[in-house]
Amino acid sequence: MLETARQYRCSTLRPTELVDDLLARIRSGSLNAFITVDEAGAMRDAGKAEKALKQGSGDTLTGIPVAVKDNICTRGIKTTCASKILANFVPTYDATVVERLRNRGAIIIGKTNLDEFAMGSTTTTSTFGPAKNPWDETRTPGGSSGGSAAAVAAGLCAGALGSDTGGSIRQPASFCGITGLKPTYGSVSRFGLVAFASSLDQIGPMARTARDTAVLYDAIKGHDPSDSTSVPRGYPAIDLKSPDMNGIRIGVPDEFFAEGLSPEVALSVRRGISTFEGLGARIIPISLPYIRYGVAVYYIIATAEASSNLARYDGVRYGVRKEGSGDLTDMYMETRAQGFGAEVKRRIMLGTYALSAGYYDAYYKKASQVRVLISQEFEAAFTRCDLIAGPTAPVCAFGLDEMMDDPLSIYLLDIYTIPANLAGLPALSLPCGFSGEGMPVGMQLIAPHFREDTLLGAGMAFQDHTGFHEVRP
Amino acid sequence: MREYDIVIGLEVHAQLLTSTKIFCGCSTKAGLPPNTNTCPVCMGMPGILPVLNRKVVAYGIKLGLATHCSITRRNIFARKNYFYPDLPKGYQITQYENPLGEHGFLEIEVGHSSKRIGITRIHMEEDAGKNIHDEHEPLSYVDFNRAGVPLLEIVSEPDITSTEEAVAYLKELRQVLMYLDICDGNMEEGSFRCDANISVKPAGSEQFGIRTELKNMNSFKNVQKALEFEINRHIGIVKSGGRVEQDTMLWNAAENRTYSMRSKEESHDYRYFPEPDLLPLEVDDAWIEEVRSLLPELPSARRRRFQLQYGIPEYDADVLTQSKPLADYFEKCTHLLDSPKEISNWIMTSVLRVLNEKGIDISALTVTPEMLTDMLSLIKKGTISISMAKDVFSEMAGTGRSSAEIVKSRGLEQVSDEVDLRDKVRDIIENNPAETEKYRAGKTQLLGFFVGQLMKATRGKANPKIANKIIKEMLDS
Numbered sequence: 001m002l003e004t005a006r007q008y009r010c011s012t013l014r015p016t017e018l019v020d021d022l023l024a025r026i027r028s029g030s031l032n033a034f035i036t037v038d039e040a041g042a043m044r045d046a047g048k049a050e051k052a053l054k055q056g057s058g059d060t061l062t063g064i065p066v067a068v069k070d071n072i073c074t075r076g077i078k079t080t081c082a083s084k085i086l087a088n089f090v091p092t093y094d095a096t097v098v099e100r101l102r103n104r105g106a107i108i109i110g111k112t113n114l115d116e117f118a119m120g121s122t123t124t125t126s127t128f129g130p131a132k133n134p135w136d137e138t139r140t141p142g143g144s145s146g147g148s149a150a151a152v153a154a155g156l157c158a159g160a161l162g163s164d165t166g167g168s169i170r171q172p173a174s175f176c177g178i179t180g181l182k183p184t185y186g187s188v189s190r191f192g193l194v195a196f197a198s199s200l201d202q203i204g205p206m207a208r209t210a211r212d213t214a215v216l217y218d219a220i221k222g223h224d225p226s227d228s229t230s231v232p233r234g235y236p237a238i239d240l241k242s243p244d245m246n247g248i249r250i251g252v253p254d255e256f257f258a259e260g261l262s263p264e265v266a267l268s269v270r271r272g273i274s275t276f277e278g279l280g281a282r283i284i285p286i287s288l289p290y291i292r293y294g295v296a297v298y299y300i301i302a303t304a305e306a307s308s309n310l311a312r313y314d315g316v317r318y319g320v321r322k323e324g325s326g327d328l329t330d331m332y333m334e335t336r337a338q339g340f341g342a343e344v345k346r347r348i349m350l351g352t353y354a355l356s357a358g359y360y361d362a363y364y365k366k367a368s369q370v371r372v373l374i375s376q377e378f379e380a381a382f383t384r385c386d387l388i389a390g391p392t393a394p395v396c397a398f399g400l401d402e403m404m405d406d407p408l409s410i411y412l413l414d415i416y417t418i419p420a421n422l423a424g425l426p427a428l429s430l431p432c433g434f435s436g437e438g439m440p441v442g443m444q445l446i447a448p449h450f451r452e453d454t455l456l457g458a459g460m461a462f463q464d465h466t467g468f469h470e471v472r473p
Numbered sequence: 474m475r476e477y478d479i480v481i482g483l484e485v486h487a488q489l490l491t492s493t494k495i496f497c498g499c500s501t502k503a504g505l506p507p508n509t510n511t512c513p514v515c516m517g518m519p520g521i522l523p524v525l526n527r528k529v530v531a532y533g534i535k536l537g538l539a540t541h542c543s544i545t546r547r548n549i550f551a552r553k554n555y556f557y558p559d560l561p562k563g564y565q566i567t568q569y570e571n572p573l574g575e576h577g578f579l580e581i582e583v584g585h586s587s588k589r590i591g592i593t594r595i596h597m598e599e600d601a602g603k604n605i606h607d608e609h610e611p612l613s614y615v616d617f618n619r620a621g622v623p624l625l626e627i628v629s630e631p632d633i634t635s636t637e638e639a640v641a642y643l644k645e646l647r648q649v650l651m652y653l654d655i656c657d658g659n660m661e662e663g664s665f666r667c668d669a670n671i672s673v674k675p676a677g678s679e680q681f682g683i684r685t686e687l688k689n690m691n692s693f694k695n696v697q698k699a700l701e702f703e704i705n706r707h708i709g710i711v712k713s714g715g716r717v718e719q720d721t722m723l724w725n726a727a728e729n730r731t732y733s734m735r736s737k738e739e740s741h742d743y744r745y746f747p748e749p750d751l752l753p754l755e756v757d758d759a760w761i762e763e764v765r766s767l768l769p770e771l772p773s774a775r776r777r778r779f780q781l782q783y784g785i786p787e788y789d790a791d792v793l794t795q796s797k798p799l800a801d802y803f804e805k806c807t808h809l810l811d812s813p814k815e816i817s818n819w820i821m822t823s824v825l826r827v828l829n830e831k832g833i834d835i836s837a838l839t840v841t842p843e844m845l846t847d848m849l850s851l852i853k854k855g856t857i858s859i860s861m862a863k864d865v866f867s868e869m870a871g872t873g874r875s876s877a878e879i880v881k882s883r884g885l886e887q888v889s890d891e892v893d894l895r896d897k898v899r900d901i902i903e904n905n906p907a908e909t910e911k912y913r914a915g916k917t918q919l920l921g922f923f924v925g926q927l928m929k930a931t932r933g934k935a936n937p938k939i940a941n942k943i944i945k946e947m948l949d950s
Contacts, residue, residue, distance in 0.1 A: 073520045086519065093513055095520060194519040198749035227522050228751050305749055308552050311563020312517045316615065326611065332556055355554070355744035364746060 001158040001212035002240075005060050008053050015046040015053070015063030019107060022065055026110070026156050031132045033141075033150040035070045036078050037110035045107040052105060061219055062105030067157040069148050070111035071118050072203065073192040074098055077108070081194050082126035083116045085313045085320050085339030095192020096227070097161060097203050097220040104219050109157050112147030116341045117310065118168055118196045120144050121413040122403065125343045130400055133176060134473040135439055139397040142172030148206050149176040153473055159207035159216045163193055165200045166298050167393070167417025170429035173206055174392035174442020177431045179213045179459060179469060180206040182417075184449050185424030186231035188217075189224030195309040197302035198229075200421040209469050210430065210459030214238040217452060233450070242464045243457035246280035249385040250445075253288045256390030256416055268433025268441040269391045272462070275432075276389070279461055284385050290374045294418040295411055297374070300354045300367035301422075307351030313339060346407065375423040382448045387458055391416055392429040392442035420446050428455045431468035440468070477673045477708050480681060481633035481700065482593075485646060487625045487656040488600065488664035489532050494621035495599045496523035496566065501623070503662065507605070507616035515621035517561030522750050525550075529623040530573070530754065532655040533597050534764045536625055537574030539649050539771055540592050544761050545571050550597075550748040555741055558615050559602040567598035567626075569745040573756075579629075579649070580773055581641040590642050591630030598624050625656075631670065631681075636700040640693050643667055648772045652797045660691050667696060672717070673707040682707065683717040687731065689724045699724035703731055775800055783813035792821050798835045805842035810849055819845060823863065827870045839873040840866065848876035855936050861885050887936040891943060894927070894935060898947050901926045912948050920944060 007013035019042050026037055042065065049063030068074060071081045073091035075098075080086045098108065113131040115123055123131040123146025131146040133139040134154035141150040145162030149172035152160050162169040164182035173180025181204045188203045195201060205216030223232040252273060257266055277283050315321035315335030322338050324330030340348070354363040381388065393413055420427035425446050432443035447455040463469050494501055497514035513521045530548075537544050551569035574595035580587050602617040627646065633639050647665055650656035658665045667690060672682035687703055690696045703722060710717050722731040770778070772794050779790040779800075794800045799820070806816045824845070828835060848865055851857045857865060857880055868879050880886055888894060901923060902909050912919040923944045927935050 071520075079519070081519070089519065091513075091518065091520070093518075093521075191522050192520040195750075226524060228524055229522075229749075304746060308554050308564050308744070308746070311554060311556065312519070312561065314556060314558075314563060316558045317516060317561065318518065328558065352744065355746055357742045357744075360744075360746070 001064055001207055001215055002060070002209075004064060004158050005062075008058070008063055015049040015107065016043065018063070019043060019046040019065055019109065022109060022156055029154065029156065030137065031134055031141075031150045031154055031156075032129055033112055033131050033147040033154065033156060034067070034110040035080055035082060035113050035126075035128050035147070038077050038108060041077065042107050042109045049105055049107060059104060060215055061101065063107060064105075064159070065107045065109040065157045066101055066216070067109055067112045067148055067151045067160040068098060069114055069118075069145050069160070069162050071114060071163055071194040071196075072098060072161055073194065074108060074111065077111060079111065079194065080128075081117045082114045082128055083340065083344065084127045085335070086194075087127065087320060089319050091192070093192060095203075096189035096224045098192065100220050100222075101161075106219070112145070112151055112160060114147055114168075115144035116344050117194070117306070118144040118163055118165060118201075119306070119343050119347055121167065121171055121410055123147060123172070124400065124403060125341050127341060132400070133397045133439075135177065135397065136437075138401070139399050139439070140175065140403075142175030142393070142397060144168040144172075145180075145206065146172045146175075149173055149178055149180070152176070152178045152206050152208060155472070159205060159212055161203055161216075161220070162206050163196075163201055163203050164417075164421065165196050165202075165302060166421050167414040169204045169206060170417050170427060170442065170444060171393045171413060173429040174431075174440065174444075175397040177440030177442075177468065177471065177473070178206055178208055179210050179431070179463075180204065180429045181213050181217055181452070181456070182420060182427045183217060183221060183452060184231075184426045185421075186229055187221050187235065187426070187450060187452070189220075189222075189227040189230050191224055191226040195305075197305040198309060199305060200298070200302055202421070210428070210456050210463050211240050213428075213459070214240060214456040217456070221452075231450075236453070238453055238456050240460070242461050244280070245276055245458065245461045248276070248281045248387065248454070248458065249284055250276055250281050251284045251286040251381055251385030251388045253286050253291070253381075253388060253390060255288050255291055260412065260415070261391060261394045262396065262435075264435045265391050265393070265395060265441050268435075269389070269443045272430070272432035272443040272466075273389050275462060275466060276458070279465060286381050286384060286388070288377050288381060288419070290370065290377045291419045293370050294374060294422060295415055297367045297370045297422060298414070298418045299350065299411060300363050301371065303347045303351030304354045304364050305351065307348045307355065310340075310344070310348055315339070343407070371422050374419055378419070378423045378425060378446075386447070386451075386454055388446040390444055392444040393417070396435045396437070396439035396441055416444060425449060426452050426455050428459050430459050430462055431471075432462075432466070433468060434471075475676055477711070478676050478678065479634050479704055480631045480672045480674065480684075481636075481639050482631035482670040483629045483633065483639060483642060484668045484670070485627040485643070486600075486666040487536075487627065487650050489529060489623040489625060489655055490657060491526060491528045491532065491623055493526055495526050495529050495597070495623035496621055499621065503618070505618055507614065507618060510618040511620070515561065516617055517563070523566060523748075525751060525754065526623065529597055530756065531760075531764055532623075532653075533573040533595060533625055534756065534761060535653050535655055535768065536627070536650065537577065537595050538761070538765055538768060539653055540574070540577040540579050540595070540627075542574030542577030542592060542595055544756060545573055545575065546756050547571065548573055548754040548756060550751045550754070551745045552748050554744045557601070558613065559604050559617075559620070561602065561617060561620055565599060565601065566748055566751070568596035572596035579642060579645055581638060581645050583635075583637050583641050588632075588638065590632045590638070593628045593630050595625055595627050598626060600624050636697050636704070639669065639700055640697050643693060643696060645772070648795070652769055652772055654769075654797075660693070663691065666691070669696070669700060669703075671700065671703050671707065673704060673711060682711065683719050685717065685719065686721045687724060688721060688734070691726075695724060695726050698726075698729060699731060702729065706731065769797065779803075783807060783817075785813055785817050789814075789817045789821065792825075793817060796835070802835050802842055806846050809842055810846035812849060812853075815849055816846070819849065819866070823866045827867075838870065840869045844869055844875055851876055851880065855938070856880060856886050858887060858937060861887075884934075886934065888931050888934045891939060894931075894940060894943050895947065897927060897930045898923070898944055901930065902947060909948065920948075923948065
């Protein structure tokens with residue numbers, strides 16, 4: 001992204017030229033990374049950007065092609081959430097993040113594939129078919145922001161927006177060998193993000209490098225009065241110079257290297273942590289015992305909120321409607337039975353159950369209490385360290401034909417990423433190595449609330465001394 | 474002694490007079506073409522988020538303070554989940570565990586004694602849209618103009634023991650809402666809606682009976698009739714040894730009876746949980762005090778003060794405080810002229826008559842407090858009689874001209890000049906010797922005859938007091 005901007009300024013590359021090339025590659029590719037490509041809009045905006053650059057009025061993002069996950073609303077461009085029920089939905093409004101990118105001159109090249117309503121870790125529950133991993137098209141790109149991750153890794157856009165409810169930015173970033181940031185809850189507006197689990201959802205940037213990720217983050221972050229959970233505070237720009245890792249304390253929780261972690265992943269992540277040590281960071285062993293309950297807590301809170309958030313897809317006002325016999329209840333049942341896929345239905349049922357009279361205290365309330373304990377545990381840990389490091393996912397990208405039938409084992413793919421969502425903390429996934437089969441491995445860094453500067457700084461420092469992010473599929 | 478105790482609790486939904494909706498910037502104006510007062514927020518489009526209108530909170534605090542509630546410092550909004558076409562998001566944003574106001578009361582007067590009715594809770598929530606069914610098509614339409622209009626739900630304790638108390642409570646609550654200027658109180662148009670929970674039990678029994686919920690009563694008269702019907706229905710069932718079934722009943726005003734809604738209303742599990750899209754709302758002392766400092770005098774306090782300060786009867790105080798503008802009008806008049814009872818009489822008769830006839834509000838009356846009191850001064854000075862004043866008032870109300878102008882242009886001044894009147898009386902005595910003789914012989918009832926003659930001679934302008942005095946003097950001498 002920064003490289004593209006440099007080329008624009010040196011006039012060795014023009015936006016229309018780049019966009020034209022990207023569109024051609026998207027058309028001929030087989031990754032299924034995009035659900036909708038806005039060819040006309042992208043070319044039009046490329047032309048505008050070109051004019052602005054010629055007049056010298058451009059900024060870093062002018063003419064930069066960005067892909068947007070298809071659960072983030074784009075005015076006049078279909079926003080489907082990869083669901084049949086919203087297959088025909090065209091918003092009349094831009095999400096705040098999209099508006100901010102447009103205002104900076106970025107080009108929205110298209111809408112990327114995802115698990116239906118962002119519910120999944122493999123981008124296989126999309127009604128438009130699975131997205132594929134550019135490193136090996138027989139494998140999953142991860143999910144749910146798998147389309148965005150695949151598009152960035154394959155160089156079909158300079159950067160992308162994803163959303164992360166339990167790891168949906170970081171895990172596909174790790175599977176596709178790119179950099180992905182889940183920002184602090186409340187630092188990026190959720191206005192226009194189709195809600196999955198409101199208290200956990202966060203939009204974030206995905207790009208090849210930590211610097212590009214920082215540039216995108218700077219463009220979308222900040223208070224938004226349209227989102228009551230957005231935090232009004234100062235949001236200073238991220239310093240793009242390589243920071244000094246000297247004396248930075250990195251906590252490494254035992255729990256992140258427990259049973260179920262692939263030895264290859266463990267090795268790469270350990271090496272990554274050693275790299276930081278070599279740069280002057282202090283490594284501190286820590287323990288976060290409560291995070292073992294993270295997955296359980298997450299699947300109660302996330303599904304409970306989802307069961308309510310997805311109630312609006314009733315066939316009354318927009319989206320797909322199935323009339324059934326003509327009776328109202330029948331219309332509801334037919335619309336939702338045919339409109340939602342199996343995983344979405346499973347989660348709606350789980351959440352409905354968790355909130356039911358007689359079960360609320362045992363499930364939702366208890367989960368909320370444990371969630372507080374997990375937050376407090378992180379808070380205590382951050383008195384002893386500045387960052388927490390570990391793997392992003394327990395495994396590397398696996399084959400689409402190795403898809404696990406058991407939803408529980410899929411849910412466990414998020415075991416390391418979920419805690420940051422529960423605590424609202426910012427977390428970054430960085431490429432830190434490759435498996436024996438040549439698949440990328442991701443390392444996760446977690447920082448205290450609103451310390452994206454420390455987080456991205458560490459990412460930049462790491463990438464200034466390693467080359468994993470420069471390897472292309 | 475009554476055989477059965479009646480137990481009633483009331484649930485009122487008051488639409489607030491904010492200019493915009495509770496979670497978006499759409500207007501709250503009613504009566505516009507369907508779905509014109511809507512936006513992605515109140516239509517429940519994907520990806521939209523609510524932003525709380527703080528005026529709703531201020532209005533809620535106002536009512537809470539006016540009804541002696543404790544105000545909750547940390548308010549949590551909740552989602553009430555259910556499917557209905559008029560509910561855009563599939564859930565209503567309301568308050569569940571921590572309502573804005575709790576543990577208050579409202580004082581009502583029934584038959585010269587006052588009673589406190591407890592208020593369990595007051596909470597904020599959003600209204601739903603309206604389903605519109607077409608008789609001629611197998612189709613229903615939904616109008617979302619009302620979706621997101623702010624409501625306060627006011628839940629009473631089951632302290633109400635008669636239909637009279639129920640109506641008195643509703644009238645008092647409505648009056649308070651209107652005094653606070655937070656609700657227009659229009660029952661027909663649904664800006665003040667009421668549901669009731671009713672049960673009966675053998676007199677003195679500790680054990681509550683099984684309750685039914687009563688809906689669809691859109692006037693005080695309907696509330697009274699519906700409650701009476703439902704109470705009798707309960708008593709009938711209990712008396713015949715039956716069991717009242719817990720149910721939701723709908724009042725049918727055309728048939729004067731209630732119907733069970735059972736088929737529609739299965740036992741709902743609303744799956745309440747805290748609304749994750751809104752942060753907890755903190756209400757601090759400063760905010761509460763700010764609202765308190767702006768509270769107007771409430772109807773019950775004003776009624777008491779009117780009786781004490783102006784020495785007017787309870788009945789007058791009741792009538793005058795029915796609405797805040799009317800009470801304000803009365804007080805303005807008393808500041809201009811220190812005759813509260815006369816002013817009260819004129820307001821209760823002539824002023825209210827004109828308002829009723831014209832179907833207008835006191836604010837639209839052409840007769841200002843200055844004009845009314847000027848006219849009353851003319852009566853006091855003897856320039857016009859009370860009966861003339863009634864005409865003058867009507868003309869003021871019709872034309873907006875001042876009483877002085879009307880009196881002058883119509884030549885209505887009373888003749889109070891004694892010399893002039895004595896001349897005329899002398900003529901009358903001379904021209905009516907027979908009557909004079911009879912009067913002087915003791916038939917004093919004939920005084921009226923002479924007064925009449927004098928009125929005739931002065932075309933009704935003789936000051937009656939002076940006329941009486943002079944005629945008496947001259948006949949007796």
